[in-house]
Amino acid sequence: MFQTISGKAGQEFISAVQPFGYNHSIGLSVFENGSAIDGSNAVYLENAYTLGYAVRAPFIMPKGISNKIALGVNLTVIQFNAFGAVKSFGFGSDVGLSYNPFSTSRWGHLQLGVAMQNLLQ
Numbered sequence: 001m002f003q004t005i006s007g008k009a010g011q012e013f014i015s016a017v018q019p020f021g022y023n024h025s026i027g028l029s030v031f032e033n034g035s036a037i038d039g040s041n042a043v044y045l046e047n048a049y050t051l052g053y054a055v056r057a058p059f060i061m062p063k064g065i066s067n068k069i070a071l072g073v074n075l076t077v078i079q080f081n082a083f084g085a086v087k088s089f090g091f092g093s094d095v096g097l098s099y100n101p102f103s104t105s106r107w108g109h110l111q112l113g114v115a116m117q118n119l120l121q
Contacts, residue, residue, distance in 0.1 A: 012033075013031045013032075014029070014030050015029040015030075022056075025053070025054050026051075026052065027050075027054075028052075030050075033046045034046060043083065045079070050074050054071065054098075055070065056070050068100045069098065069100075071095075071098075072096045072097075073093065073095050073096075074093065074094040074095075076093070078092065092117075092118050094117045095116050096113055096116070097114050097115075099111070099112045
């Protein structure tokens with residue numbers, strides 16, 4: 001959770017992820033950027049709502065490697081309001097692949113990933 005300027009202006013972000021089973025997780029993120037104009041009803045805002053799903057890849061890889069690879073997809077709805085003059089909604093989708101060759105207390109953590117953002121928009 002992240003917030004600037006006590007919610008009057010700036011950015012706010014909240015995200016939650018819930019794992020289920022051993023190989024799956026689902027997440028929801030809400031991002032708000034904007035502010036009201038003092039003394040008026042005019043508001044500028046950009047909101048994004050993202051739903052994500054990730055799965056570790058035991059079904060496509062040998063067992064020793066499968067716990068190190070994850071596939072994920074995000075679906076995003078973007079809400080835009082420029083002072084009431086321009087209002088719109090947009091939709092997007094991202095896909096990604098993550099590889100974690102090691103994560104140990106002795107050697108640290110290394111995670112490599114590739115993502116295709118705005119796959120659908």
